[in-house]
Amino acid sequence: MLRQSKSPLLSLPGAVAAEGPDEGVAAHYGDLFREQRALADGAGFVDLSHRGVITVTGPERLGWLHLLITQHVTELPPGQATEALVLTGNGHIEHALYLVDDGETVWVHVEPGTQGELAAYLESMKFFYRVEVADRTDEFAVVHLPAGSIAAVPDGVVVRETSYGRDLFLPREQLESFAASHAPAAGVLAYEALRVEAHRPRLGLETDHRTIPHEVGLIGTAVHLQKGCYRGQETVARVQNLGKPPRRLVFLHLDGSEVRLPGHGAPVRLASDGPEGRQLGFVTTSARHHELGPIALALVKRNVPVDAPLLVGEGTAASQEVVVAP
8 A cells, every 4th residue: 555645633732643554644632532432422523634535527427336336326316425345356355435426526535545556447447438537635635523523514525424424525725724623633543443333344454355245244335236247246146145254254342451452463262272272363453442441353254153252362352242144
């Protein structure tokens, strides 16, 4: 992934820069749990300006996109948010798109650094369709307002409204003035903790090079099962109709006495097998939640018993909740 430029909001008081895939924005502004509580109460905003932004224009944009992605969008009403995937020929998740159409343009935000590859793929698939694809990341910043927020949205700003909040495609030159009028700012660690609580998977964390949509619970939300052909559809249909995915996403409650959270990729084992037992999965995202304590998402083998106590990393005890049924 490409390195992202730093957000000007890293100059806000208390800002601590995020690392890893969220490099370029603030991890927090000095009080992680206060920021989480504010978001849970519908207050404040999250700077997601490191995410990529792509637009698709032209009279055939929805019909054309419909051929390439996993979602049914030919009749997508203006202002209705949806999400979709681009799959490989073998049905593995390659891109995750969070999109809305404003009546003239499809606005998409994607994982940081993936916009160039996605735009190049879309460009290669234009053929004779009347569409134009543009990488608008340098012009527009994604800003998140949490569910329940009554904050005003600047005139002319495209909004993608979901059950967990509103994503704004804000002109980058307005980012600092928006922050000044919409405080308090919350960092991505607070946003991620609420994402983990809600069991929402994220590309590159809950997915790897062989993840199929069924494993992480994206059937129905990002994959429409009654639409025509698209790349990777054969795998989706085969697993849906004839089989089960090899892995499943689980939500973990972690032992709160541990000082450090297990990192991405930390092994998951059966507690009965001990810390030297066979690895049955791995942690995808861990977080400290303001009410639940330490929590995580993990991918485990489908046949791991749903009520089995687990060990994470070097021996952190964990109990699981089902996200994807075995």
